[in-house]
Amino acid sequence: AQKVTQAQTEISVVEKEDVTLDCVYETRDTTYYLFWYKQPPSGELVFLIRRNSFDEQNEISGRYSWNFQKSTSSFNFTITASQVVDSAVYFCALGGVYNQGGKLIFGQGTELSVKP
Amino acid sequence: GAGVSQSPSNKVTEKGKDVELRCDPISGHTALYWYRQSLGQGLEFLIYFQGNSAPDKSGLPSDRFSAERTGGSVSTLTIQRTQQEDSAVYLCASSYTSGGPDTQYFGPGTRLTVL
Numbered sequence: 765a766q767k768v769t770q771a772q773t774e775i776s777v778v779e780k781e782d783v784t785l786d787c788v789y790e791t792r793d794t795t796y797y798l799f800w801y802k803q804p805p806s807g808e809l810v811f812l813i814r815r816n817s818f819d820e821q822n823e824i825s826g827r828y829s830w831n832f833q834k835s836t837s838s839f840n841f842t843i844t845a846s847q848v849v850d851s852a853v854y855f856c857a858l859g860g861v862y863n864q865g866g867k868l869i870f871g872q873g874t875e876l877s878v879k880p
Numbered sequence: 881g882a883g884v885s886q887s888p889s890n891k892v893t894e895k896g897k898d899v900e901l902r903c904d905p906i907s908g909h910t911a912l913y914w915y916r917q918s919l920g921q922g923l924e925f926l927i928y929f930q931g932n933s934a935p936d937k938s939g940l941p942s943d944r945f946s947a948e949r950t951g952g953s954v955s956t957l958t959i960q961r962t963q964q965e966d967s968a969v970y971l972c973a974s975s976y977t978s979g980g981p982d983t984q985y986f987g988p989g990t991r992l993t994v995l
Contacts (some may be wrong), residue, residue, distance in 0.1 A: 807989055808986060811986075855923065859984075866911055868915075
């Protein structure tokens with residue numbers, strides 16, 4: 765079965781702290797895609813990143829970085845020097861799984877609160 | 881360019897009534913998805929459309945739920961005889977193609993409250 769687990773339900777940090785959001789996935793397929801989305805209080809899901817299963821290079825985009833490790837089936841997301849505007853619910857998702865079409869399987873989300 | 885739009889943004893209805901939720905995908909996107917977000921169930925896939933192919937309805941929770949996509953663009957999700965457990969935010973997304981790799985872009989959602 766395909767599954768995404770975000771074990772951290774809520775995280776609270778003080779501004780400028782670094783924070784890592786964990787994501788562990790399960791799939792038997794060799795080809796798949798992993799995504800992170802941000803859902804701010806306004807409610808709209810905002811796409812952050814997509815990685816395919818053949819590309820294990822870490823990625824950095826400004827204060828955001830992602831660590832993909834197939835050996836541990838993890839795709840963790842780190843925010844460096846967090847800011848209040850980073851407060852949101854973050855979702856990790858699995859897609860492109862064989863016979864599942866284009867649908868995404870989401871984790872339960874991690875609510876990040878960044879306090880000034 | 882314009883993103884995915886959904887209407888209405890909020891809908892309050894009485895138990896037993898039918899509701900229709902609308903989604904306008906990003907222009908040029910051939911794949912369209914419906915998801916539901918509720919407190920107890922998180923984000924759940926409902927249905928997706930890809931071009932002229934038969935839709936994947938595997939996520940629809942009951943036969944009270946149906947969806948159609950006219951002209952390969954706008955989609956309507958219909959819930960008949962609404963129940964209180966249908967209360968949730970219904971999210972629509974679109975992507976350039978389906979099949980897995982393409983990023984899905986989400987609309988703002990419709991918050992449905994069934995009294």
